[in-house]
Structure formats: structure tokens, C-alpha cells
Amino acid sequence: MERRNTPTKEAVLEVLTKAKRAMSRDAIEQKITTDINRATIYRVLNRFCEDGILHRIVAEDGKQYFAVCMDCEDKALAGHHFHFKCTQCDTIECLPVVVNFNAPNGYEVKGVNCVISGICKECSNFT
Numbered sequence: 001m002e003r004r005n006t007p008t009k010e011a012v013l014e015v016l017t018k019a020k021r022a023m024s025r026d027a028i029e030q031k032i033t034t035d036i037n038r039a040t041i042y043r044v045l046n047r048f049c050e051d052g053i054l055h056r057i058v059a060e061d062g063k064q065y066f067a068v069c070m071d072c073e074d075k076a077l078a079g080h081h082f083h084f085k086c087t088q089c090d091t092i093e094c095l096p097v098v099v100n101f102n103a104p105n106g107y108e109v110k111g112v113n114c115v116i117s118g119i120c121k122e123c124s125n126f127t
Contacts, residue, residue, distance in 0.1 A: 003047065008036050012044045013053070013068070022057050022065035022083065022092040057083050057092055058113055065092045081112075086120035093120070 015031040016023060023031075025041055032041075045066050048054040057065040067083075082095040092115070103109050 003051070007034070008040055009044050009048075011036065012041060013048070016054065016066060016068050020093075022067035022094070024063055024065050028066070057115060059085055059092065059115055060117065067092070067094055082114045082116055084120060085115050085117045086123055087117055088119055088123040091120060 011032045011034060012028060015028050019031075025038070025045060028045075029036070029038065029041055045054065045056075049056050049066070054066045054068055057067060059065060065083075082097045083092055084095050085092045095116070
């Protein structure tokens, strides 16, 4: 079933596309200039994840971030790469590294959530 395009969807996607990094729901809400209900933003983010437009990243603290993976040529790999969370500026970005591993017999991998933490290249230039 094709989903209709709405101003809310356009606004959320525009914010994430311009950011070129993963963002939390509250960070997205702060960047949107129109008044949009918090629940509506979550619904849009979840639908975009279902449709393969975005992928969800769960950081070590359990907070959810959403990203349009700019470096993934193959959108099927969107959930199968590493992410990097900077401990200084708190940004999360996609790393263009595909995760390859073998699960034990009888297990079928549907997604991978790998978050590496440390200091990003922008922050390391200041130290």
C-alpha cells in the first residue's frame, strides 16, 4: 500500500537529510519550524523505518536515534553497519563498514545494532 505524502513527513525527512547524521526525536522536533505533535513525529519515524527510508539506532543509554544513511549504496544494508557515538559532542553517525558475521546454527539475523563510542574526528581536531 502506497503511503500518502504529508507536510509532517516532508519536514521530518528534510531535517534528517540535511543533518547527515543520526538524530533523536527531540532533536528533530527542535529543528522543525511548524507545530507538530510529538506522537505524530514518532509515527512518521516508525513508518519511515518500516519502509526502509530510515534506520533506527539504539545507543548504549537506550535512547533512539534515526538516520538516513547517506553512505549506504544498497539500502538493504542500512541496518547492517556500524555507528559511532562521540562521547564529547554526543553525535551519532553511520560508518561505511558492513557488519559480516555468522550466527549460530538455527538463528536468522534480521538486523544488527552496533554502536562504537569514542571521540569523533571533528572533536579530536580540537584536542
